[in-house]
Amino acid sequence: MDALERLIEGLQRAENVEGLQASTEQLRDHFAVRHVIYHWVNSRGERFGAGTYSSQWVDRYLERDYLRLDPVIFGCFQRFTPVNWKELDWSSKAARAFFKDATEHGVGNQGYTIPLRGPKGQFALFTANDSCDDEQWEAFISSNARDLMILAHEFNKKALEFETGADGAPAPSLSPRELSAMTYLAKGFSRAQAANELQISEHTLRVYIEAARHKLGALNTTHAVARALASGLIVV
Amino acid sequence: MDALERLIEGLQRAENVEGLQASTEQLRDHFAVRHVIYHWVNSRGERFGAGTYSSQWVDRYLERDYLRLDPVIFGCFQRFTPVNWKELDWSSKAARAFFKDATEHGVGNQGYTIPLRGPKGQFALFTANDSCDDEQWEAFISSNARDLMILAHEFNKKALEFETGADGAPAPSLSPRELSAMTYLAKGFSRAQAANELQISEHTLRVYIEAARHKLGALNTTHAVARALASGLIVV
DNA sequence: TTTATACTCCCCAATTCTGGGGAGAGGGCC
DNA sequence: GGCCCTCTCCCCAGAATTGGGGAGTATAAA
Numbered sequence A, B: 001m002d003a004l005e006r007l008i009e010g011l012q013r014a015e016n017v018e019g020l021q022a023s024t025e026q027l028r029d030h031f032a033v034r035h036v037i038y039h040w041v042n043s044r045g046e047r048f049g050a051g052t053y054s055s056q057w058v059d060r061y062l063e064r065d066y067l068r069l070d071p072v073i074f075g076c077f078q079r080f081t082p083v084n085w086k087e088l089d090w091s092s093k094a095a096r097a098f099f100k101d102a103t104e105h106g107v108g109n110q111g112y113t114i115p116l117r118g119p120k121g122q123f124a125l126f127t128a129n130d131s132c133d134d135e136q137w138e139a140f141i142s143s144n145a146r147d148l149m150i151l152a153h154e155f156n157k158k159a160l161e162f163e164t165g166a167d168g169a170p171a172p173s174l175s176p177r178e179l180s181a182m183t184y185l186a187k188g189f190s191r192a193q194a195a196n197e198l199q200i201s202e203h204t205l206r207v208y209i210e211a212a213r214h215k216l217g218a219l220n221t222t223h224a225v226a227r228a229l230a231s232g233l234i235v236v
Numbered sequence C: 001t002t003t004a005t006a007c008t009c010c011c012c013a014a015t016t017c018t019g020g021g022g023a024g025a026g027g028g029c030c
Numbered sequence D: 001g002g003c004c005c006t007c008t009c010c011c012c013a014g015a016a017t018t019g020g021g022g023a024g025t026a027t028a029a030a
Helices: A004-013 A018-029 A054-065 A069-077 A093-103 A134-162 A176-186 A193-200 A200-218 A221-230 B003-012 B015-032 B057-065 B072-078 B091-101 B134-162 B176-185 B191-198 B202-216 B219-229
Strands: A035-041 A047-052 A108-116 A125-130 B035-041 B047-051 B109-115 B123-130
Touching: A004 A018, A004 A134, A018 A035, A018 A221, A035 A134, A047 B202, A069 A125, A108 A134, A125 A134, A134 B134, A134 B202, A176 A221, A176 B176, A193 A200, A193 B057, A200 A221, A200 B191, A221 B035, A221 B109, A221 B176, A221 B191, A221 B219, B003 B134, B015 B035, B015 B047, B015 B109, B015 B134, B035 B134, B072 B109, B072 B123, B109 B134, B176 B219, B191 B202, B202 B219
Parallel strands: none
Antiparallel strands: A035 A047, A035 A125, A108 A125, B035 B047, B035 B123, B109 B123
16 A cells, blocks of 8 residues: 555545645645645635645635635636646736745745636645745656645545535536527527527527526526536536 | 556657547557547537547437437536446436447446546546446456546646647636626626625626626627636636 | 426516716726 | 726616416326
8 A cells, every 4th residue: 555545545534624634734744845735615606725824824815815816726717737836927916925925924935736626616726835946846746746636636525525415406407408598698699599599489498598597596597507507507 | 667657658749639549549458448538528619539439439429419418428517526337327218228329339338437627618528438347347446546537637638738729718807896797697696786795886887797798708798607607717 | 197397389568788978086017 | 107907987778688477289207
């Protein structure tokens, strides 16, 4: 049994967020880095995190609404693949100030973050952070990227278990016509245009939209489209 | 250099979709399974696939619009974690007929599919398929799940390189107010409600919505919200 | 066979959204 | 200091969407 497997086993024993917390500490020691952080946004947009950052830094981060300008958050939100912090856009004044503040609160200057996404807009970031020069960090990444990737997924699996109510709504199923209707609306078609595309009367189209709205528990059409999109029921 | 690294190297040499195709064949032989498939939907909703399925089966699949009812596609679309095909919902008549048709065209009865998602609605499936009994398949999964996960990500990285035009639009940046406006609309608020939440006049809110619409190149509000959502600019 | 879903069509009136236009104050960037 | 972007407010009339309601046929599940 190798070290990675032992780490994963430790993680799998976690029964709550504190357990994840303990795992990040274990990982930090294993990789001999300064910090390991797992940050997660669930399908209701609620955020939580587990990591080795000092509580002062976490509080300061939330207090100052750094989420809004943190290039790691913003950059990873648009990305697909793991990212070395050095590749991100730190050009804005606010970003540089944020970085300075972070290093002054114990955050290392190097970071590697793996973004992961779920079907309902869930979004998770798994980060390793350390203080060293660029070359050392590159070496660290190239030798550990795969393990970190596996661990990121394991964290995700665990976080998913903690999702209260097992995802709440069990994903309403829309009929093919309803899905088509939602898709056309998401593409910017008006009802008349969408009805025309589907070769049905606009009245009929409306019935589908309303049915979809009810199934999705949406307050209006835009809401319904947003939910269908966020649930992965349709793709634009 | 272990076998996994050699496989990844081969994959990284791929310069086009045919290269990916060759890699799937290499993987099939390495894992000694019947099929390996990488299926990808890019940000414009265009699909493509690389895999070892027979061309007859691929044609038949597309022709019969099996995408609509394939439980693997549908199931993975809603999921976060890799899935053993046995866990999917094969209860509907259509699904069972599809499965029968698949096995008659060379598809093995066992499968393991890893879903991956990108920030703009990109969606990829990496699948290993074989014909054996449940126990053998479980054993295969438990010993190869991690390698498959790593490979899935490598495929993704490669597929991303092939995205023409480097993602086309470089993600328009919306102002904080515009983002808030889009977010409230995505949550189902009417303009009046959203304006109230933001403590601004409805007229002002409208300006933000229109600005966002223009930046996003959207045809109407619903379209704008859909784009903002699909671009990962906002989360519901 | 019965039940359920999905699909298609139609009515109405109230509400909301959409298309432009203009204008002033404040902030950050070069 | 000048420029650009953001934020805030306002006008109007026409077009579109939304809230319910009902009702028939066909196909699929129990």
